[in-house]
Amino acid sequence: MSGSSTRRTPGTRTSPRDLALLLTAATSTQTGAALGSHAFSAIGPAGVVAVRQLVATVILLPLTRPRVRTLTRGQWWRVVLLAAMFAGMNLFLYSAVERIGLGLAVTLEFLGPLAVALLGSRSARDLLTAVAAAVGVYVLVLPGSSSDYVGLTLGLLAGACWGGYILANRAVGAALPGVQGTALATAVSATAYLPVLVWLMVEGRFTPAAFGLAVIAGVLSTVVPYTLDLVVLRRVPARVFGVAMSSHPVLAAVVGLVLLGQVLALHEWLGIGVIVAANAAAMAFGRPAAEISGVEPDPSPSRRSTAR
Numbered sequence: 114m115s116g117s118s119t120r121r122t123p124g125t126r127t128s129p130r131d132l133a134l135l136l137t138a139a140t141s142t143q144t145g146a147a148l149g150s151h152a153f154s155a156i157g158p159a160g161v162v163a164v165r166q167l168v169a170t171v172i173l174l175p176l177t178r179p180r181v182r183t184l185t186r187g188q189w190w191r192v193v194l195l196a197a198m199f200a201g202m203n204l205f206l207y208s209a210v211e212r213i214g215l216g217l218a219v220t221l222e223f224l225g226p227l228a229v230a231l232l233g234s235r236s237a238r239d240l241l242t243a244v245a246a247a248v249g250v251y252v253l254v255l256p257g258s259s260s261d262y263v264g265l266t267l268g269l270l271a272g273a274c275w276g277g278y279i280l281a282n283r284a285v286g287a288a289l290p291g292v293q294g295t296a297l298a299t300a301v302s303a304t305a306y307l308p309v310l311v312w313l314m315v316e317g318r319f320t321p322a323a324f325g326l327a328v329i330a331g332v333l334s335t336v337v338p339y340t341l342d343l344v345v346l347r348r349v350p351a352r353v354f355g356v357a358m359s360s361h362p363v364l365a366a367v368v369g370l371v372l373l374g375q376v377l378a379l380h381e382w383l384g385i386g387v388i389v390a391a392n393a394a395a396m397a398f399g400r401p402a403a404e405i406s407g408v409e410p411d412p413s414p415s416r417r418s419t420a421r
Contacts, residue, residue, distance in 0.1 A: 134345050135357040136364075138338035143215065143361065143368040145337075149330030150210050150373065155323035158207035160313050161330055163306035165203065168331030170296075170303040172339075179293035188288045195281040195294065196301035202274035205267050212264030214375040216366030220253060220385050221268030223362055223392055225275030230395035239395070246391040253384025355396035359389045 149161045156164075184192075202222075209218035227246055231239050254265060285294035313319050346354060362385050369375035377385075 128348075131345050131349050132357070134341050135349075135354065136360060138341040138345070139357070139361050139364050140368070141333045141337040141341075143219065143334075143365045144372065145330040145333030145335075146207070146210060146219075146365070147215055147368050147372040148326055148333065149207070150215070152323040152326040152330075153207075153211050155320050156313050156318050156327065158211055159204060159306070159309050160318070160323070161327045162200070162203045162207055163303070163309045163313075164324065164327035165331040165335060166200070166299060166303035166306050167310070168328055169299045169335045169339075172336050173296040173299050177293050177296040179289075179297050181297070184289075184297075191281065191285045191288050192294055192297045193301060195278065195285045195298040196305070198274050198278035198281050199298055200302040200305055202271055202278055205271035205274060209264050209267035209271055212261050213268065214377075215369035215373060216362065216375065216377055216385065217253065217381065218264070218268045218271065219365035220362040220388055221250070221265065222271040222275055223359075223388065224250070224269065225272030225277075226279060226358070227388075227392045227395055228272070229276045229279050230392075242391050242395050245394075246388055249384045249387030249391060251384075252380050252387060255380055352397055356393050359393040359396065362389050 149165070152161050206218055206222050209221065224246065227242075231243050234240075254260060256262075282294075285298065288294065289297075342354075366375075366377055366382070366385055370377070
């Protein structure tokens with residue numbers, strides 16, 4: 114794969130095989146997050162994210178070979194902004210997972226793309242979508258004295274960073290060809306996390322098990338979905354891809370139940386369902402999916418919001 118990819122126009126029909134690949138990518142992402150959470154006790158969310166970023170950098174840079182010397186100051190600023198959103202999104206999400214569980218954290222994070230989808234819209238349908246999402250959040254959380262407001266805030270911050278990531282992704286995609294922007298942003302983010310890696314090594318907290326789990330998280334949550342999405346985006350309409358993204362909260366709840374023993378209450382499942390439905394409606398019937406989720410028919414990951 115090089116910086117200049119061959120543009121293919123996705124078809125109007127989606128095969129069961131492509132849908133299976135989309136679900137596999139989503140399941141891989143959430144499985145990686147669940148396995149990575151087992152390393153929190155040793156290296157914390159920041160340590161897992163640092164290793165994830167390092168894994169992504171090791172994979173992306175040799176493949177894309179970005180022309181670093183030719184970048185202008187304006188291009189670098191866009192890359193740095195994207196890197197900041199990238200780093201914050203993952204750190205806030207993993208920190209939220211540690212406190213409130215995988216299903217709730219991922220669902221709250223998905224409010225970011227939904228907010229971008231509804232940003233600036235004045236249609237009655239989008240207003241109803243926003244109201245439905247707000248109701249879904251209330252049902253999901255049912256705020257009370259026992260609520261973990263720190264964890265909930267971290268989940269919302271992850272969503273805010275994802276929204277910022279989508280907007281920054283557009284700016285980088287317009288300034289740099291192919292996947293160069295994504296690769297450089299990943300490298301900048303990994304560089305920013307190097308002090309975390311050094312500190313963890315000095316403290317002796319990098320046990321083989323913790324490091325291995327973090328590497329697995331990097332592969333399952335970055336490399337596998339990156340590769341599968343790259344293949345599928347060549348064939349499926351962007352709106353189909355956007356709607357398929359809405360499966361992530363449900364899959365996160367299921368993976369959290371199976372791998373982490375995180376049992377959700379009925380109201381939490383209902384809240385997830387309402388938010389997923391609102392997100393799917395925004396993707397399917399709102400503005401073009403490329404504007405909502407950063408997805409375009411061009412398979413270049415610099416145009417996507419899911420290369421996390």
